[in-house]
Amino acid sequence: MENQGLSDAISLDRKLNDVFGGRVVRKDLTKLIKEGANVPVYVLEYLLGMYAATDDEESIDEGVKRVKKILSENFVRPDEAEKIKSRIREVGQYSIIDKITVKLNSKKDYYEAEFSNLGLKGVPISSNYIKEYDKLLAGGIWCMLKMDYYYDEEQRDMNPFSISNLKPIQMPNMDVNEIFEGRKQFTKEEWIDVLIRSTGMEPTQIDDRVKWHLLLRLVPLVENNYNMCELGPRGTGKSHVYKEISPNSVLVSGGQTTVANLFYNMSSRQVGLVGMWDTVAFDEVAGIKFKDKDGIQIMKDFMASGSFSRGKEEKTASASMVFVGNINQSVDSLIKTSHLFAPFPEEMANDSAFFDRMHYYLPGWEIPKMRPDFFTDKYGFIVDYMAEYFREMRKRSFGDSFDRFFKLGNNLNQRDVIGVRKTVSGLVKLLYPNDEYTKKDIEEILQYALEGRRRVKEQLKKIGGMEFYDVMFSYIQKDTLEEEYVSVPEQGGGKLIPEGLGKPGHVYTVGYGESDMIGVFKLENQVVSGSGKFEKSGVGSNRDVKESLDTAFRYFTSNSKSISGTISIKTKDYLMHATDLQGIGLTNQLAIAELIGLCSGAMEKPVQESLVVLGNMTVGGTISKVENLANVLQVCVDSGAKRVLIPAASVADLQTVPSDLLIKVTPMFYSDPIDAVFKALGVG
Template identity: 65%
Template sequence: MEQVILDKLSSNFAGKFVRKDLTKKIKEGANVPVYVLEYLLGMYASSLDETLVSQGVENVKNILARNYVRPDEAEKIKARIRELGGYTVIDKISVTLNASKDCYEASFSNLGLRDVQISDEYVKKYDRLLGGGIWCIVAMEYWYDENNRMNSPFVARKVDPIQMPGLDIDDFKDARSAFTTEEWIDLVLRSVGMEPTHFSERVKWLHLARLIPLIENNYNLCELGPRGTGKSHVYKEISPNSILVSGGQTTVANLFYNMATRTMGLVGMWDCVAFDEVAGIRFKDNDGVQIMKDYMASGSFARGKEEKNASASMVFVGNINQSVDVILKTSNLFEPFPEVMGTDSAFLDRMHCYLPGWEIPKYRPDFFTDDYGFITDYFSEVMREMRKISFSDSFDPFFKLGMQLNQRDTIAVRRTVSGMMKLIYPDGNYNKDDVEKVLRFALEMRRRVKEQLKKIGGMEFYDVNFSYIDLEEGREEYVSVPEQGGGTLIPEGMGKAGHLYSVSYGKGGQLGTYKLETQISSGNGRFERTGIGSDREAKEAMDSAYKYLRANAKNISQSISLATKDFVVHVQDLNGIGMTAVLNLPTMIALCSSLLNKPVLPSLVILGDITIGGSMIKVENLANSLQVAKDAGAKKVLVPMTSAADLGTVPPELMGTFNLIFYQTPEDAVFKALGVE
């Protein structure tokens, strides 16, 4: 770390930072979470003086050697408590209520003790003792009562959870202004143990996004990727406020609410509940996934006659075993989820963010920092405190979201923006460029969810062309996901059979891009149109296309049979300008493409239309139509021969960007669109 940053750290965060190589060195000898080690290092070795640091490290080592309970030495520690009458231990303890005795009893994870007497005051003060347990420094006593042999002789006399005392969040915010954005991001990454100099800016941001569930209430994040990329590290090691549920069976009582004991489950005790290895998640209760869906959507769930509220974020991490390219061609990116979740589009639609884990490189030893960062326990408390405020409206003065984002999309994007802004700009000092960068990132993370939902749920999730509008300049910017292709409306590469793009005038008199998607199934010749609302002209144009094809199908291919199939053609208004009636020819080509299972040429836009009898209708305003096609990302344009006379109105530089393909009849248009000579 540069000396100037170190000076800023020591003058603004004295006693709240630690050298991370110290954590690594001690961690290798003691299997305790990072936040436990750094709590101790913060007490004894938070200094820039090398001599004091060395003494502090020795102190921490001695404390761990004396007091940390290793499972294989549990009996030795128990004996020591008995012989000395008392002894201080560091262990993870959880508490349960023994209703028959009307008292609380503690269980020690490594010490292996159960039914240990513990005062009610600690349970009231630290309610997470009841929900999975927390690491504590415990002063133990030993009292054996011959008259009451039913009680354990072990007593937890004094319990100190391993947590930072006191926090002034305003001091933290004020100190942020001493750092540049780049310095601050690097400091945050070092605080969670990573060395930012080994990462690109994109990978740094993906690491930051892993922290959003810890700083944002009711945030649902999914990260699937290769093994060895640290997906569960943050939720297990870094924060005492999150719990990692390893893959396997769980119950509604454990996760949400126990009706028998009338106690909240994990979502009421923790800031973040993370599920490791999503492929193994199983609910013993039939209604488990349904309750989870309810909670992920609203932050509440119904149990018995009551509705319960909680603020815990949900994180789902798991492994992808194939390359992303293969999965995108053969399945969807939610494939690792168990079937009951992975095929439930309503469940997956609750995800606010899909983090592309495959973009994070596999961890090497040098990816872990030796430099200075916040004591993780301190930073965890900062994140916990920041959950009380929201930055979700931070982009409103500069931008508004595009037409294709529905209510769930908007909530997801706003929560991601809020989380990232709190991580990077907790003091609220940011400009338009800063918030635009965060907004683009948030739109991409949600669009990844929507793109996969479109594969799973079909037409219901057709609105995936996410955009935002600059209020000052009036420009609309589209945001893509890298694995899906470029940032234009028309992605590069071969599309699916039955999918195509056209450019024409909408109801409002503006030129826009329209996408047609066709679904085909066995049936008896039924034809449905979706996406056009109650637009009578659009309906009539699509019906005409179907009737024309039914009468002339044999002119295109002898293998086409409409009588044994049912069709759904969905029209998307990609620019939000209103529906078009120029749908006769595009519908006919989309149906033929689907029937012949042959995609149209890549990056193709269809211009022009046909009458009910099959005559050509020339393109209205060819030059402007070609400009819209270019902006949408078209490389090839299908043009009626009747518009050839208008080519003189098209600027040469615009004409040079396309491969223009002319057609003379509807059948000719089909052949050329499908690349059939």
């Protein structure tokens, strides 16, 4: 089987070299030279594509030596700029490698070049180069240049440096039809492997689902205004693509940033990073801080509409926003105790409107940590060629590509639909740039797109409650009208309220905690021989919580004979431990639940399966109704409850509960505390 995989890889290498000759490079060569030269990957690979794009070992060795020689002799290091300038003057002509940006000097009516590492400005450059390589005007490109030096006494204002020959060592322009035609020669699986190898990874070492995640990391590079976040463990290569693979993306390392830097500088009247780059990626989201108060608000506006207001004018930009960061605890415990956006800084972490603008949440915990065998030594596209293909695809949109076959279910609101369409569009641009695919191909992409947006919505539901209740994402086949639902893998299993009967004395309740969030609480009661004492643990110093529990015990001792003759008070001690399962601070609405727990422990009879008890009572046994019943029931369902015990006083509030939420639980109503005990234990 391994030999089969090897021969497949060799034949794919051959096919790539045949179809895209000169556009591909063997990826281990890049790594080999990159370690010794501080030059961007896309420059290196262009040189390798020129001198080592072959599968003949001898020619490759020769090519690699040549590339190393060129870099050591001609690449301008910023700290050696003066030495190189001197060499150009002394020799009269010298070849260099540097990044050149060109501007038109309209006063003198000629073009001027600026050198990134050499530090020269105002060097005249022939307009022929501009016509041929228009990218010189848009952000600049790395070039191999022959530089001349001639100083004229009579024309002192003329720059003595001039360019006698210029050859780009980045793609100066590209014909996207080459990609469209070439794509036809590859199967879907082969093309996915080609794209993944082009980023330096080895697809045969990773499973199919992880391949899709690696492809999604590329979507912000092909799709305008795409907002994506990826949180996961360290060492999974979250920021690699945005730092090394594309010359069109910028990585903003954690820490403070400003509105001027990111969006618009009012004093210099210059658009910030979002206007200059295709993708702005934030590394380590926990550290994002805006010096300006309105920073997050402007970011929200931009993420929603691709525009932002500064001063009197509104600016538009097409940059995609990517947020990457680390999750330091297990995903299971995050889902149970908080939400998956928790690593974001505090001012963002509880802002549902900010996260609602995310089009996709990539589950970084599913991507394995990078090992040496994950890096490829096979052929892939020269990254600069791939970056140009990506940039060219930003001008197109395939967001409507599933409309022929499917329509989206009614749980998706407008923001959900936009997120799903953008993800579909981006993945179609990557996988089927020539717009040729089958219904099955597009269904696969649609399911993946729905899952990532649903992951966002599931977290919004935890942060913002009923406003984000609709998470049952689905799509409908247009020909058969069959509806397919899409779930999120991490939501399954591991519920706070387990299935099956619990132990006698154990009871769950849902209510408002000290932090005013709704949470799940577990009360564990144990009955041992003793003299009628009631001991509590896990309740901290909150007087209201203790009062609520004491109310339950007083009612229990006064009314035990009405509940069961088998209950003994004076010869037993009652031990109770309370657990705040979601870390939001214990609720003080515990009296009914604790009364049921005491009776369950004393009678050695467990409460009904997957039951949650709602409501509270006074010492005299007066029942209070449940505040905000719809939100409380939503938390019950999310936690795994199948039955919910509700005070009769709350019956009228049922009309505020969405019908598709009600059908997920069996509501049971009680009129007084003793009725609650009987119904919870399923007796009487």
